[in-house]
Amino acid sequence: MLAERAYAKINLTLDVLGRRPDGYHEVDMVLQTIDLSDLIWLEDAPSGVIEVSSNAANIPTDARNLAVAAARALSAACGLARGVRIRIDKQIPVAAGLAGGSADAAAVLRGLNRMWQLGLSADELAAIGAQVGSDVPFCVLGGCALATGRGEQLRKVDHDLRAWVVLVRPPVFVSTAEVYGTLTPDRYAPAPASRAMIPALLRRDFDAVRRLSVNGLAAATLARYPEVRQMWQRVEQAAHVPVQMSGSGPTLYCLLPARSMAQRLYNALRGFAREVYLCRFVS
Numbered sequence: 001m002l003a004e005r006a007y008a009k010i011n012l013t014l015d016v017l018g019r020r021p022d023g024y025h026e027v028d029m030v031l032q033t034i035d036l037s038d039l040i041w042l043e044d045a046p047s048g049v050i051e052v053s054s055n056a057a058n059i060p061t062d063a064r065n066l067a068v069a070a071a072r073a074l075s076a077a078c079g080l081a082r083g084v085r086i087r088i089d090k091q092i093p094v095a096a097g098l099a100g101g102s103a104d105a106a107a108v109l110r111g112l113n114r115m116w117q118l119g120l121s122a123d124e125l126a127a128i129g130a131q132v133g134s135d136v137p138f139c140v141l142g143g144c145a146l147a148t149g150r151g152e153q154l155r156k157v158d159h160d161l162r163a164w165v166v167l168v169r170p171p172v173f174v175s176t177a178e179v180y181g182t183l184t185p186d187r188y189a190p191a192p193a194s195r196a197m198i199p200a201l202l203r204r205d206f207d208a209v210r211r212l213s214v215n216g217l218a219a220a221t222l223a224r225y226p227e228v229r230q231m232w233q234r235v236e237q238a239a240h241v242p243v244q245m246s247g248s249g250p251t252l253y254c255l256l257p258a259r260s261m262a263q264r265l266y267n268a269l270r271g272f273a274r275e276v277y278l279c280r281f282v283s
């Protein structure tokens with residue numbers, strides 16, 4: 001039995017640059033790992049059997065579960081037919097814009113690489129992860145990175161800015177495919193915000209990082225899900241600092257420079273929101 005942590009991410013930036021011939025969108029995103037995590041347990045199973053179970057009732061237990069897809073993709077890539085039982089202790093909200101499913105898939109790749117002694121590099125695992133989902137390669141590497149292409153092409157951003165993150169999950173499940181599907185070309189960004197965001201991170205300029213965070217999917221998600229719009233307004237009123245959305249949503253976040261400030265905001269938001277989390281950047 002082997003355990004592996006699966007960390008969530010937030011988008012510090014998300015710019016959509018255009019639509020690609022393969023139906024995906026060309027994106028430019030600065031992704032940041034945070035210390036909200038699932039715990040993945042891996043245990044040998046009879047040959048060919050890949051099973052998943054979880055404390056969360058609302059995740060699929062068949063091949064739609066990205067953890068299962070990852071185990072299958074790794075087996076296929078290495079020409080193996082080994083079985084594995086995967087247990088997911090879920091903390092990361094599901095379908096929330098935090099790459100929870102992708103984080104689980106990445107943890108399965110990292111964990112099985114150890115358990116099956118495959119000796120694959122992080123880049124090799126990331127390439128296999130790209131077959132499973134656009135965010136999986138980032139979750140294999142973790143930390144902070146610029147993600148381009150459909151999100152699978154990564155360049156590490158080695159910053160040591162410390163920041164606290166207060167997350168609020170509005171009570172709605174968002175489909176990433178639907179949000180991208182409703183995106184119109186007027187939402188495409190002419191110049192990605194990452195160009196200014198990355199230097200701000202590298203010079204540890206917290207105020208600039210908070211000011212520069214953007215999300216080119218936010219308008220589409222807000223238009224489709226009124227619950228997210230309402231929550232955004234309430235958080236903005238309570239926080240007195242900028243609010244941003246992660247991924248295709250619905251999770252909203254605020255960045256704070258100190259734990260005491262983050263704790264105060266957490267307490268205030270708990271007054272009206274059921275799902276609030278206090279986290280920090282993980283490098």
Ligand code: C5P
Pocket residue numbers: 023024025026027132133134135149150151176177178180181
């Ligand atoms: O890659 P993943 O399976 O996470 O993507 C889910 C859906 O989100 C895709 O089927 C596609 O509709 C949309 N998507 C997109 N452009 C991206 C990433 C995702 O259009 N860069």
